[in-house]
Amino acid sequence: MRVLFYCYRFNSLSQRLYCELTERGHEVSVELDVHPELMIEAAELYRPDLIIAPFLRRKIPAEVWSKYKTLVIHPGPPGDRGPSALDWAILKNERRWGVTLIEATEEYDAGDVWAWREFPMRFARKSSLYRNEVTESAVECVLEAIDKFERGGFKPEPQREGKWNPKMEQSVRRIDWERDTTEDVLRKVYASDSQPGVLDEKVFGEEVLLYNAFPEEELRGRPGEVIAHRDEAVCIGTTDGAVWITHVRRRGKNSIKLPVLRVFPGIAERVPEVPIKPWEKVEVRTYREILYEEEKDIAYIYFNFYNGAMSTEQCEKLRDVVRYAKRRPVKAIVLLGQEDFFSNGMNLNTIENAESPPDESWRNINAMDDLCEEILKTPDRLTVAGMQGNAGAGGVFLALTCDLVFARKGVVLNPHYKNIGNLYGSEFWTYTLPKRVGWEKGREVMERRMPVSSEQAQEMGLIDKVFGRTPSEFRRELKRRVEEFVDSPEFDSFIREKVKERTSPEWEELIKRCREEELERMKLNFYGFDTSYHIARYYFVYRLPHFRTPPYLAIHRRLGFTPP
Numbered sequence: 001m002r003v004l005f006y007c008y009r010f011n012s013l014s015q016r017l018y019c020e021l022t023e024r025g026h027e028v029s030v031e032l033d034v035h036p037e038l039m040i041e042a043a044e045l046y047r048p049d050l051i052i053a054p055f056l057r058r059k060i061p062a063e064v065w066s067k068y069k070t071l072v073i074h075p076g077p078p079g080d081r082g083p084s085a086l087d088w089a090i091l092k093n094e095r096r097w098g099v100t101l102i103e104a105t106e107e108y109d110a111g112d113v114w115a116w117r118e119f120p121m122r123f124a125r126k127s128s129l130y131r132n133e134v135t136e137s138a139v140e141c142v143l144e145a146i147d148k149f150e151r152g153g154f155k156p157e158p159q160r161e162g163k164w165n166p167k168m169e170q171s172v173r174r175i176d177w178e179r180d181t182t183e184d185v186l187r188k189v190y191a192s193d194s195q196p197g198v199l200d201e202k203v204f205g206e207e208v209l210l211y212n213a214f215p216e217e218e219l220r221g222r223p224g225e226v227i228a229h230r231d232e233a234v235c236i237g238t239t240d241g242a243v244w245i246t247h248v249r250r251r252g253k254n255s256i257k258l259p260v261l262r263v264f265p266g267i268a269e270r271v272p273e274v275p276i277k278p279w280e281k282v283e284v285r286t287y288r289e290i291l292y293e294e295e296k297d298i299a300y301i302y303f304n305f306y307n308g309a310m311s312t313e314q315c316e317k318l319r320d321v322v323r324y325a326k327r328r329p330v331k332a333i334v335l336l337g338q339e340d341f342f343s344n345g346m347n348l349n350t351i352e353n354a355e356s357p358p359d360e361s362w363r364n365i366n367a368m369d370d371l372c373e374e375i376l377k378t379p380d381r382l383t384v385a386g387m388q389g390n391a392g393a394g395g396v397f398l399a400l401t402c403d404l405v406f407a408r409k410g411v412v413l414n415p416h417y418k419n420i421g422n423l424y425g426s427e428f429w430t431y432t433l434p435k436r437v438g439w440e441k442g443r444e445v446m447e448r449r450m451p452v453s454s455e456q457a458q459e460m461g462l463i464d465k466v467f468g469r470t471p472s473e474f475r476r477e478l479k480r481r482v483e484e485f486v487d488s489p490e491f492d493s494f495i496r497e498k499v500k501e502r503t504s505p506e507w508e509e510l511i512k513r514c515r516e517e518e519l520e521r522m523k524l525n526f527y528g529f530d531t532s533y534h535i536a537r538y539y540f541v542y543r544l545p546h547f548r549t550p551p552y553l554a555i556h557r558r559l560g561f562t563p564p
Helices: 012-022 036-046 085-091 126-151 182-190 312-327 348-353 357-376 394-400 429-447 454-459 471-486 489-502 505-527 532-541
Strands: 002-007 027-032 050-055 070-074 096-103 113-120 198-200 208-216 226-230 233-237 242-250 290-295 298-303 332-337 341-343 382-387 390-392 404-407 412-414
Touching (some): 012 126, 012 412, 027 036, 085 126, 096 126, 113 126, 182 208, 290 312, 312 332, 312 357, 332 341, 332 471, 341 394, 348 357, 348 532, 357 394, 357 532, 382 394, 382 471, 382 489, 404 454, 404 471, 429 505, 505 532
Parallel strands (some): 050 070, 298 332, 332 382, 341 390, 382 404
Antiparallel strands (some): 096 113, 198 208, 208 242, 226 233, 233 242, 290 298
């Protein structure tokens, strides 16, 4: 079937749906929401059997939905209407929520219902709920609707009478530090993460947007007062405790989201640092970027980097934790990232914020390579990557430096660098990728700009195994598999072979050559005459809207395309 997507951005949900539909044999073309006239033109060019809108910010033109069956994903149950559905659900402490697939009509969210799903609400960030519960529910709704559409004769249910919830304004999100409890503060930040953030002027003495909050159960201070810092985040007192805020953005168009201490470095001189070593056991809830645990001769390393982006300093810290694990009496080292992301490689925001973005790009990629090399040069332990969440660019190739790579069902991978200004890429991909899939398939992977599902990645040999529908299911099964392998008779022979390979002068020379050649190409990306990387990074960091849909997304806008 020929399916057209309308998207404001080709986001995580859109990418997941693209993978699900194309793997089932459907042809999917994408039109970004640039202008209503272009949406009409896209439909006329492509002449789809069905249009699906996974993520939009404007109304679909009547010229489209009156001619083509058009279904819109709404992140709320039947009867819920309005543009801030998840925000209101979190703020109102809804116990259950849902996703509805509705027909596009003149009136927002009022169309007939083709499918819907309900799920229990976690107390979590909006972006986390969106990437997990909302995405899984939306996929089920779309697959059900496509089945109904193909069979024919289905009559959708009229939309339930419900309530229109307006766009949530900052007056609703605003924190009252003298009255709000820790849970109140968390709920407001959760409802606003990752967009638009919570506007606040009290804590830092100027208007900033707050992002990414964590509860603190031990430290105390006056409400609205910064009382400590850790890992570039700050701890702020509440009426009954404290919260950590990791990122802020100054109000205004020319500002970007950054770790708090990058925006307000003077705080580090005014309040104490309260560090926690990754392997230090802490009995209370608090914020920590990296967590190291040992269980049954296996080291597990969790790294909670916001949106999966890894700054130079975060790469260095993670490298040091891997070094610590290699000194411990463990048989295996498992990298687990976090539930929403494994890793997305370099941190483009901290690079953009640097005095010299080319120099910071160079520092960041070298720190990523140092981390990857530390993992590769682990001859006497099993190394495992456990991809609980999505991964992109250098984050995928960080995982491939491990001996075994496992991923959760539904995870989406972007194993290429092309979308950030045609970066060549590093992280030893010229070694790990052909080793897994061969050079011919490897070139195809790197040139293709589209996402792949974890299932498809397994099929092509990019990763080893896919299992577990939820992060907790995935972690349980991963632990079982690793424990079973390190206790098996095959483990000793595996380690002997690995030591033989990784300690040979030939292997050492190969790894050295791969890194040098990759970095020579990256140096051209950072310092050469072609500024594509710097332009693409700028557009990404400042979240500038597209002025056209690129042909790699839009089949209907490629040269030589002929409508049916």
